[in-house]
Amino acid sequence: MVRENEIRPSEVAVEPPPATDAGLVFIGRIYSPWTSRLKAPRQGRQDGPLCRIEIFDPWVPALDGIGRFERLEVLYWLHLSRRDLVRQSPANDGSARGTFALRSPVRPNPIGTSIVSLVEVNGPVLLVRGLDCLDGTPLLDLKPDRTLFTPIAPPQPGDFETGD
Amino acid sequence: MVRENEIRPSEVAVEPPPATDAGLVFIGRIYSPWTSRLKAPRQGRQDGPLCRIEIFDPWVPALDGIGRFERLEVLYWLHLSRRDLVRQSPANDGSARGTFALRSPVRPNPIGTSIVSLVEVNGPVLLVRGLDCLDGTPLLDLKPDRTLFTPIAPPQPGDFETGD
Numbered sequence: 001m002v003r004e005n006e007i008r009p010s011e012v013a014v015e016p017p018p019a020t021d022a023g024l025v026f027i028g029r030i031y032s033p034w035t036s037r038l039k040a041p042r043q044g045r046q047d048g049p050l051c052r053i054e055i056f057d058p059w060v061p062a063l064d065g066i067g068r069f070e071r072l073e074v075l076y077w078l079h080l081s082r083r084d085l086v087r088q089s090p091a092n093d094g095s096a097r098g099t100f101a102l103r104s105p106v107r108p109n110p111i112g113t114s115i116v117s118l119v120e121v122n123g124p125v126l127l128v129r130g131l132d133c134l135d136g137t138p139l140l141d142l143k144p145d146r147t148l149f150t151p152i153a154p155p156q157p158g159d160f161e162t163g164d
Numbered sequence: 165m166v167r168e169n170e171i172r173p174s175e176v177a178v179e180p181p182p183a184t185d186a187g188l189v190f191i192g193r194i195y196s197p198w199t200s201r202l203k204a205p206r207q208g209r210q211d212g213p214l215c216r217i218e219i220f221d222p223w224v225p226a227l228d229g230i231g232r233f234e235r236l237e238v239l240y241w242l243h244l245s246r247r248d249l250v251r252q253s254p255a256n257d258g259s260a261r262g263t264f265a266l267r268s269p270v271r272p273n274p275i276g277t278s279i280v281s282l283v284e285v286n287g288p289v290l291l292v293r294g295l296d297c298l299d300g301t302p303l304l305d306l307k308p309d310r311t312l313f314t315p316i317a318p319p320q321p322g323d324f325e326t327g328d
Contacts, residue, residue, distance in 0.1 A: 014222040019187035021302065022241050026185040027272050034322055041322030042315035050328050058178035059272060062250040064262030072264075075275060077186055086226040090317035098228030100236075100306040103313050108191050108223060109304045111239060113277060132322070138185065140273045142264040149267050151206035153254035158198055158205030158296070164214050 005082050010096040012087040016108060019083070028055040028124075028139035030076055035135045037080070043103075044114050044132035051116075053126040053139060060124045063142075067121045071145035074131065077138040078110035112137075115145055169246050174260040176251040180272060183247070192219040192288075192303035194240055199299045201244070207267075208278050208296040215280075217290040217303060224288045227306075231285045235309035238295065241302040242274035276301075279309055 007013055031052040034040035041048065053074070055063060066072070085106050087096040099107055116130035126142075143149075171177055195216040198204035205212065217238070219227060230236070249270050251260040263271055280294035290306075307313075 012225060014225075016222070017189055019189040021190040022188040022243075023183035024186040024188065024273050025181055025183040025247075033325070039321050041325065042317060042319060043310070043323070045323075045326070047326045048322075049325055058180070059250060059264075061176060061178075062263035062272075063265070064251065065265035066262060069265065073277065075273070075277070079186075083189075086223060087228065090315065092317075097316070098230060099223075099226035101227070101229030101233065101308060102316070103307050103310065107305055107307075108226075109188050109239070111275065111305055113237065113239070113307075113310075115310070141271055141275055143267050143271075143277075144265060146207070146267065146277075146279070151254065152261070152266070153206060153256075155206060157203050158212075159207070159209075161197070161205065161213050162209070162211045 008089045008092050010089050010094050011085055013084045014086050016084045024077065024140060026077065026138035027059045028053055030131065030133055030137040030139055032131055032133055032135045037134065040134055041132045044130040046117050046130050048129050050119060050127050050129060051131045053128060055124040063121065066142065069144040069148050070118060071148060072116050072118050073143045073145055074114045074116050075141040076112045076133055077140055078105040078112050079138055081105040081110035083108050083110055111140065172253045172256050174253050174258050175249055177248045178250050180248045188241065188304060190241065190302040191223045192217055194295060194297055194301040194303055196295055196297055196299045204298055205296045208294040210281050210294050212293050214283060214291050214293060215295045217292060219288040227285065230306065233308040233312050234282060235312060236280050236282050237307045237309055238278045238280050239305040240276045240297055241304055242269040242276050243302055245269040245274035247272050247274060275304065
């Protein structure tokens, strides 16, 4: 979002509760070509530039087997985002929409999610395409893309429940 | 994952750093039919049972406009999960795989993500299908499904960058 942290006309901020319900650990860092919010893409693209993800200790062994997935879901912490807007005006045109009807980085819990193409795994470093985040963004999680993953554990009753 | 918090043969735990790099606020709660880890599905299904999502104050105005999206991405906090396993054995068969090559709830940052079908919005309450989480799970975020969302803000240079 191209703003230093000002509020635009028609936007609504709230006094948020303290963000102490649960705590996060940064498990790595994302290196992208974008060092300015004025340049970063609004959305990643699968043919976008290579980005590097570096995993920190002690989490490197958790990468074992990740190379078998062509696409990954990446969760990251949008560390520059304000967290108190409930209505936002992305076009800055006097109209606003609720935060949960937008994929803006400004959210009560500023967690970004992207689906990336996995190009290479080399020790603690992954090369991927499809990210949209700023250089230096803290990493929260990596998962296989949901559409490529079949649970290894045996099914449970809930797997067969349908209807109301 | 069907375990009280025991470690299985071939699994590897680490001493994790304190989870204090960033803080989360629970913005709502999820009500599902599953009160036991022995019953919950391994993965949600779009024809699964209705689940209720209740949004807490002061975030309710952030729902404005969400009804236009047929599917939402839901982020939630897997509050019962241990966070220290780097290798896991979902089948409990002596084989293990890295946590980032699994969609297990056991992760350094236990954040679950699902794509749900939005059935109804009624004030602070949403009815959805497609969740897999336990009754009472804390909610972290709601976003339009990425495949349904077009940014409202004007494009930036990064939106046109491809290649290396």
